[in-house]
Amino acid sequence: MILLAAALVFPLVVTLLVGGWWIWARSRKLRARVAGTSGGGPAAAVRVERSAGAGRWDAIFGKSALIAQATRLSEQAGRRQSATDLFLLIAAVAGVGAILGAWRTGQASGAILCAIVGGALPILHLVWKRHQRMKRLEEQFSDAVDMIARSIRAGNALTAAVHLVGEEMPEPTRTEFRQMSDEIRLGLDAGEALARLEQRVPTEDMRFFCAAINIQRGSGGNLAEILDRLSDVIRKRFELLSHARVLSAQQRYAGIFVGLSPLLFSILFYFLSPGYFDPLMKSPVAPMLIGAGLAMELVGFLVIWRLAQIKV
Structure with a gap:
């Protein structure tokens, strides 16, 4: 010892x-x-x-x-x-x-x-x-896109609109767009700054945003109108996803409790009574039984969790 x-x-x-x-x-x-x-x-x-x-x-x-x-x-x-x-x-x-x-x-x-x-x-x-953090970003992102669209419609460039979001929006949206604004201001290409932003925030909404700006930079068009439509799509998508999460909350928490309860009770019994599992551990079939139980527990948890995941 x-x-x-x-x-x-x-x-x-x-x-x-x-x-x-x-x-x-x-x-x-x-x-x-x-x-x-x-x-x-x-x-x-x-x-x-x-x-x-x-x-x-x-x-x-x-x-x-x-x-x-x-x-x-x-x-x-x-x-x-x-x-x-x-x-x-x-x-x-x-x-x-x-x-x-x-x-x-x-x-x-x-x-x-x-x-x-x-x-x-x-x-x-x-x-x-x-x-x-990603959940808060999803909640704030439609407002950030609206702010960029209004700033561009008022006559500002994209870099100035991104800088405005980095100054006015709450955290964590402020930090991400401020970092993007600083990178562009210090000489980084806007496309590379967008790629880094997409890597830091790997959400579907951010992918749509970066793709829309890259397409507009390559082919032209009214960026403010594009961002207005994108903001409306993101807001409706977020509302639908929130409704789906509410409907699947019972299944998600059932999967969490079903998956964690055997492990938590095993740890509790092990520390409250150290010799509680000795008969099982001394059995020659203990590794097979424990392994089979953990494998079935993992499969059940993953199945329940996968059924509760809804993508919009």
Whole structure:
């Protein structure tokens, strides 16, 4: 027991020390580079922020699909942390979970299980934050398109209309359009800025918006009228989707409770009575029974969840 706890504590302490040193070194390097390029204007400041914010490990593993997905998930959730910081947080939480599992159960399997659950918590938190953020964006997007159309009809250019949305709309729409406006103002092509906006906000409404602007930039036409029609379509689509979500709420929550109740009750019984599952664990058919139960539980949850998903 003591050796197992020591084996789990040592990597955790090393991870925390290395992570703290790495964050301190990166912030020190950032301050030094900003002080050295203070006369380079806003474009130089943005280049310094991006190069220093990526981190050395992100630069080394920048082509990795895992690093790209972690960075994209953090951006879509509204967090400006790098993939390195996210992985350090996952390692720290997983280490704490492993220590608690080993202390409570005294077994390596319990420590590994708690480490997996703890390591998944930051990812689940970011997924939940991304879902909430995308939901707010969908609610505000039709008003943002209306504001752009009115600004263009008043004689402003598209960049000025996007800048107006970045100043007047509430969060999180303000942040996304302000970033797009800053990118265009610092010399980025409008088509590339739209592509980055679509990558940060992967919703159907945003795809329609970016496609409409790209088509108008290539073939011409009355952009204000196009955006007015697009705003009306988006608003009606959102109303229909909201009505469908209300009708399918019972099925969605039934799937969540059916899927989570066996796991939650198993964890509750395991911690309240540590020897409750010993007869099952000592049985030779325990792996087959547990695996079959988890597989059927997963299949049932996915079927119920898929039936409750309605696309408009």
